[in-house]
Amino acid sequence: MASEMETRYDPASVEQRWYERWEERGYFRPGEGRTGKTFTISMPPPNITGDLHMGHAMYTLQDVLIRWHRMLGDTTLWVPGTDHAAIATQAVIERQLLKEKTSKEAIGREAFDVRVQTWYVATGDRILNQMRKLGFSADWSRLRFTMDPDYVQAIRHVFVQLWKEGLIYRGPRIVNWCPRDRSSISDLEVEYEERDDALYYLVYPVEGGGTITVATARPETMVGDTAVAVHPDDPRYQGLIGKFAILPLVGRRLEIVADQAVDPAFGTGAVKVTPGHDATDYEIGERHRLEVLSILHPDGRMDVPSIPELDHKRVTEAREAIVAMLKTAGALDRIEPYHHSVGHCSRCGAVIEPLVSAQWWVRMKPLAEPAIKVAEEGEVRFHPERFLEQYVRWMGNIRDWCISRQLWLGHRIPVWTCANGHQVAYLEDPAACERCGDRTLTQDPDVLDTWFSSALWPFATLGWPKDTPDLRRFYPTQVLDTAREILYLWVARMIFMSLHFLGTIPFEHVIIHGTVLDAQGRRMSKSLGNGVDPLVMIERYGADATRAWCAYFGTGGQDVRFHEEKIAYYRNFGNKLWNAARLLLGRGAAAPASPLEAASLGPADRWILGRLAAATRTVTEAFERMDFAPAIDVLERLAWHEFADDYLELMKAGLGSEAVAARVLEQTLRLLHPIMPFVTEELWQRLGAQGETIMYAPWPQPDPTYEDPVLDAEMAHLLDVVREVRHARHETDPRARRPPAEVESTHPLLREPVGQRYLATLAQIDLNGRLAPGARRTVVVGETRVTLSVPGQTDSERRRMEQDLARLQDEIARLRTRLDDPGFTGKAPKEIVERERARLRQTEEATQRLRSLLDASPE
RNA sequence: GGGCGCAUAGCUCAGUUGGUACGAGCGCUUCCAUGACAAGGAAGAGGUCACAGGUUCGACUCCUGUUGCGCCCACCA
Numbered sequence: 001m002a003s004e005m006e007t008r009y010d011p012a013s014v015e016q017r018w019y020e021r022w023e024e025r026g027y028f029r030p031g032e033g034r035t036g037k038t039f040t041i042s043m044p045p046p047n048i049t050g051d052l053h054m055g056h057a058m059y060t061l062q063d064v065l066i067r068w069h070r071m072l073g074d075t076t077l078w079v080p081g082t083d084h085a086a087i088a089t090q091a092v093i094e095r096q097l098l099k100e101k102t103s104k105e106a107i108g109r110e111a112f113d114v115r116v117q118t119w120y121v122a123t124g125d126r127i128l129n130q131m132r133k134l135g136f137s138a139d140w141s142r143l144r145f146t147m148d149p150d151y152v153q154a155i156r157h158v159f160v161q162l163w164k165e166g167l168i169y170r171g172p173r174i175v176n177w178c179p180r181d182r183s184s185i186s187d188l189e190v191e192y193e194e195r196d197d198a199l200y201y202l203v204y205p206v207e208g209g210g211t212i213t214v215a216t217a218r219p220e221t222m223v224g225d226t227a228v229a230v231h232p233d234d235p236r237y238q239g240l241i242g243k244f245a246i247l248p249l250v251g252r253r254l255e256i257v258a259d260q261a262v263d264p265a266f267g268t269g270a271v272k273v274t275p276g277h278d279a280t281d282y283e284i285g286e287r288h289r290l291e292v293l294s295i296l297h298p299d300g301r302m303d304v305p306s307i308p309e310l311d312h313k314r315v316t317e318a319r320e321a322i323v324a325m326l327k328t329a330g331a332l333d334r335i336e337p338y339h340h341s342v343g344h345c346s347r348c349g350a351v352i353e354p355l356v357s358a359q360w361w362v363r364m365k366p367l368a369e370p371a372i373k374v375a376e377e378g379e380v381r382f383h384p385e386r387f388l389e390q391y392v393r394w395m396g397n398i399r400d401w402c403i404s405r406q407l408w409l410g411h412r413i414p415v416w417t418c419a420n421g422h423q424v425a426y427l428e429d430p431a432a433c434e435r436c437g438d439r440t441l442t443q444d445p446d447v448l449d450t451w452f453s454s455a456l457w458p459f460a461t462l463g464w465p466k467d468t469p470d471l472r473r474f475y476p477t478q479v480l481d482t483a484r485e486i487l488y489l490w491v492a493r494m495i496f497m498s499l500h501f502l503g504t505i506p507f508e509h510v511i512i513h514g515t516v517l518d519a520q521g522r523r524m525s526k527s528l529g530n531g532v533d534p535l536v537m538i539e540r541y542g543a544d545a546t547r548a549w550c551a552y553f554g555t556g557g558q559d560v561r562f563h564e565e566k567i568a569y570y571r572n573f574g575n576k577l578w579n580a581a582r583l584l585l586g587r588g589a590a591a592p593a594s595p596l597e598a599a600s601l602g603p604a605d606r607w608i609l610g611r612l613a614a615a616t617r618t619v620t621e622a623f624e625r626m627d628f629a630p631a632i633d634v635l636e637r638l639a640w641h642e643f644a645d646d647y648l649e650l651m652k653a654g655l656g657s658e659a660v661a662a663r664v665l666e667q668t669l670r671l672l673h674p675i676m677p678f679v680t681e682e683l684w685q686r687l688g689a690q691g692e693t694i695m696y697a698p699w700p701q702p703d704p705t706y707e708d709p710v711l712d713a714e715m716a717h718l719l720d721v722v723r724e725v726r727h728a729r730h731e732t733d734p735r736a737r738r739p740p741a742e743v744e745s746t747h748p749l750l751r752e753p754v755g756q757r758y759l760a761t762l763a764q765i766d767l768n769g770r771l772a773p774g775a776r777r778t779v780v781v782g783e784t785r786v787t788l789s790v791p792g793q794t795d796s797e798r799r800r801m802e803q804d805l806a807r808l809q810d811e812i813a814r815l816r817t818r819l820d821d822p823g824f825t826g827k828a829p830k831e832i833v834e835r836e837r838a839r840l841r842q843t844e845e846a847t848q849r850l851r852s853l854l855d856a857s858p859e
Numbered sequence: 860g861g862g863c864g865c866a867u868a869g870c871u872c873a874g875u876u877g878g879u880a881c882g883a884g885c886g887c888u889u890c891c892a893u894g895a896c897a898a899g900g901a902a903g904a905g906g907u908c909a910c911a912g913g914u915u916c917g918a919c920u921c922c923u924g925u926u927g928c929g930c931c932c933a934c935c936a
Binding site: 199216262266273278281282283339386389393397484485487517519521558559561571572573578579580584587621627633637645648723814818823824825827828835836 | 916935
């Protein structure tokens, strides 16, 4: 068997084969569990805008949980899908069209739709195949897309009900407008960037004499001013409140109003109010019933027919023009440098223009309250917990949600208006107005915010609003794992939608995984070109290694820097497992079907079985906390060091058995399977373990009969001696092979011949050989003393012993001071004091032994 | 302006509720082609746990403040 195994593990030759078999045999479907419990995760649908990046590879955390629960015996379901990502996809297609020197307007709506559909099919498949390469055990037969007809039904249902409940309304409000996409976007989709700019001080004359100076970063908006505001308590302006200023160039009368929103410390303490193009001003305008003027076209150009110098100009050009005009008019006092942040569209990067526009809104207050409650009461739990606070704060301050977008791509708003002006939301496309029967209906041209549809993801993918078996069986789900940046955009919205429409939480646990940064700690981005393609990593190191990296670094919500060497390290780990199996198979070992005979087990066997039991316990506990890094650490130590480095070496010397080794390896593979599914399946099958697939092998239980702290301590001592002997050998003659040696020990394990053979094996010394006269080297560890016959310099050995002695004496002094301190002995817990006392005793004994040895050794 | 996170070996990171850092990987030094594995084995060197106070018998661990980096929120005109 081993002869057909290469010395190196080659992931590529294994992974594809197993994945195909798993999928073919339907292992990813829920099946019948043994526990009667279900475990469900809705996979966050990746945007169909391109290829996978390391952020998607982080979905590994979900697969680890899914595979673990499957082994635990739960009926386990991972629902995959994709998102149409309206604004992002439209941007991609528009860019393509631009390259072809055309535009969506030129090709028309129908042709545009065809482009979109083609794109979805091609890109969607590619993304799903990338996920398969990562080994994701999602149930592809339940694949959902936010544009599926069933899914659209869910969206319609939600919209119509919210509309009937009065929670959706349409109205003009100030919104963030992207002039490039020519669409509104939500507050969450605006990204602010710091910028060095200028602050302009404009002088407005006041009726009845005098002037008032206002500071603004956007002088071009002055043509839309409808008031000037000051703080109500500002002593400088008490006499002006209620009077009127005259807008230069335009001549409009502007009331000087008093409003709390004005910061007296900023600029001159007086602010021009442009309700049509600034969110704060809009609110001031509402409070003072100010006129709202619009001075921009949807493409962001100026809309000021009365001033030809400005009309249809870009904002930046208009700014220059108006500054020049104001200067000429003597209305510009001064310009100061000014550092502030400017909003950009998170999708296309264009500068956002706040403007007033009629949009559809969801009333948030009634929806937010229950959503806060379930989080505060721990029905939905956040990992790490600190995100709970963020979530609650955000939900508490939430404003109405602008859900309409002026895009071509997306779900049309299901509202039709008839010739008689009846505006109604319909579940099905209507043939006639339900109020008056009029048949000349026109549908609202807008589409819905993508996040409106994503908000229904966990339940709409299970068939809601139909009462499906899946919905009954798998909802609510258990875990939602996602990136930090969409906590508000998505997670919060799923929670309130689920509570409102299904009366239950959508998931019990929210895991926030870390954002992958490049090695320098920068965000990965297209413009920097520092992104990492998981497929390239899979090609180089295998999916298992890539997954292990994700599982190790992804938990904790902390950002994680990408270092390829670490993936290489996990590939090496897979190789180690492979070679351990290769050794065993070469010796004819197979996974034992029956329990091991207790009577036939030696100390080394019981020790490694004890380590296995301890590791099983630790790994299970770590998985329960969804904290995978310690689990991987423990498995690494067990498989690589305790098992491969120590136990297998003992086995080769006849001090362990192939049966025990195979048992340990088989269980280790199971513990590792959720993280590294491919290599574990491959080796598990080669070992001839019981069962069709490791995917459904039961999760190991720790066997307490082997957990033996005394034996652990004895082996620890043995390994200490081994290390010291190797060290001594390396120091005296690094090339020495199996030098003759003699052991004296009162230690329980090492006074037995079998223990001495362990030592001889691991330390590579010959206990049957003859000590040559003269050149010797003595190693003392606790109650064990090993004398080696090596060509060493005795005087350097003496110096070393003297150094050791000095160190021990320092230690004794330290311990004595501590134990003489009544503060310590009186206040510290008894077991701590006792431990220090024991430590002192041991150190004193060790000193004694070393001293007698020193006395006996030649000067 | 508010809130949060992070500062531990040259680098990247672990360190479970206070009791001498068992730290890990990479990198570095020395040795090893020995029948599983050089993607390996063995032995090492390397840390005032950002800084300053405080609480405590005892602080990397708790509290306060400072500095540096990062993130989130906000109506910075």
